[in-house]
Amino acid sequence: MRPQSASAPAQARASAYDCDVLVIGGGIVGLSTAYAISRAAPGTRVTVLEKEPGPARHQTGRNSGVIHSGVYYRPGSLKARYAVRGAAEMIKFCAEYGIGHAVTGKLIVATERAELPRLHALVQRGRENGIPVRELGAAQIAQYEPEVRGLAAIHVATTGTCDYVAVARQLATASGAEIRYGAQVLRVDRRPDLGVAVRTRSGDVVRGRVLVNCAGLRCDEIARLTGDDPRMRIVPFRGEYYELARPELVRGLVYPVPDPAFPFLGVHLTRSLDGSVHLGPNAVPALAREGYGWGVVRPRELAATLTWPGSWRIARRHWRYGTGELRRSLSKKAFTAAVRRLLPAVTEDDLVPASAGVRAQAVLADGTLVDDFLVREAPRAVHVLNAPSPAATAALPIGREVARRALTALGRAEGAAA
Structure with a gap:
C-alpha cells in the first residue's frame, strides 16, 4: 500500500517516472499481471505497452480457447499448480x-495399444494433481462422443472453453492500468540506480521504476534489449487448424494421448462456444515470430532461429516427429488421416481451412524444449520467458506470481532511493 503523503524529495523522485511498473506485452499474461498489481497494491501506477492496436492479438487470441484441467502436467510443476488453480479461477x-x-x-482417447500405458499414466498424474478422472472402456466412449472410436479413454470433467480475448479485455479494464496500444518497443535503457526508460517506434519515451517483460513471442528480444541474457531463444512453432464442416460429429473436446517427449498435445477436436468445431493444431516451424502461414518469411527472425544451436539439436532429436507434422501441414489428406484416428466418419471435404496460431516455445542452447513456465528476475526487471499453453488457463495465478516479484523489485528500488 502506498503512503497517502510523501516528502518533497520523494514527490520529486516520483515525478521523474511515468509509472511505477512498466509492463511490455498486452496479451493475457501481461494484462493479468497489471490486474494483480492493482489488487495487491492499490495506487501503484502501471503502464502496459502493446505493439498491436488492441489486446490479445497473438497467442492469447489464436489458440483453441480451452480451459485446461492440468491433467497432463508433472505434479509439483508450475504448470500443474497454476493450471489446476487457474482453471477454477478462470x-x-x-x-x-x-x-x-x-x-x-473432455475425452483423452487411446487409439493404439502402445498408447494404453501412457493413458494409464495420465490417470495417475491427474489424481496426483487432484483432478477427477474417469476411466472408460471402448464401448463407454460413445456415451460422450458417439462418433469417436478408440481402445480406451479417460474423461476429465473440469475442462471447458472460454473467450480468452474477452477475458483479456476485461483484465485491461479492471486493472485500471494505462494501456498504450500501437507502442512497439525499440530500445530499453535500464539503470539500476535510476530505473528503466523505454523508447517506442513513435518516438515516445516511457519511464518506470521496474520493468515486467510479458512480450510472448518477443520476450527473449526484450530481455536482451534490457541488457539481460535470457539463456534461451524463442523458437516459433505454427499450429494450423481446420474447421469441421459437419460440427454435429463432435459434442465437446476430444484429444489423443500426447507423446511425453514433445510439448504439444497433437491434433484434437474442439467444439467452440459458437458451436463450430476446430481440428488441430499440428506443430511446424514458423518462418517468422508471427508467421501464420508458409508465405510469411522474415529473414532476420528466421536467421535468429537457424543460428541458435538448440534449433538444430531439436531437429536431430525429433526429426521423425517433425517429419510427420510437416507432412500434415503440406497434405490435407495426411491431416485428415490424423483426425480419422479419432473420428472415422470425417472426410477431406469436411475440413475447411481456419486461422493458425504461433506458439512461443523457449529452447535452451542444448536443444531442451523448456516444458514449464519460466520466470527470471534481474535488477529492476522481471522476465516471463516461457508461458505457452496452458498460460491462458493459468493467467490469473501466473499474473499474481509475476506481480509479487514486480512489487518486491519495486520495494527494493524505493528502499534504495529513500
Missing part, C-alpha cells in the same frame, strides 16, 4: 464478468 472470473464460457469436460 471459470469464476468469466461468470463474474459475464464472459462466455462452458465446462464441457
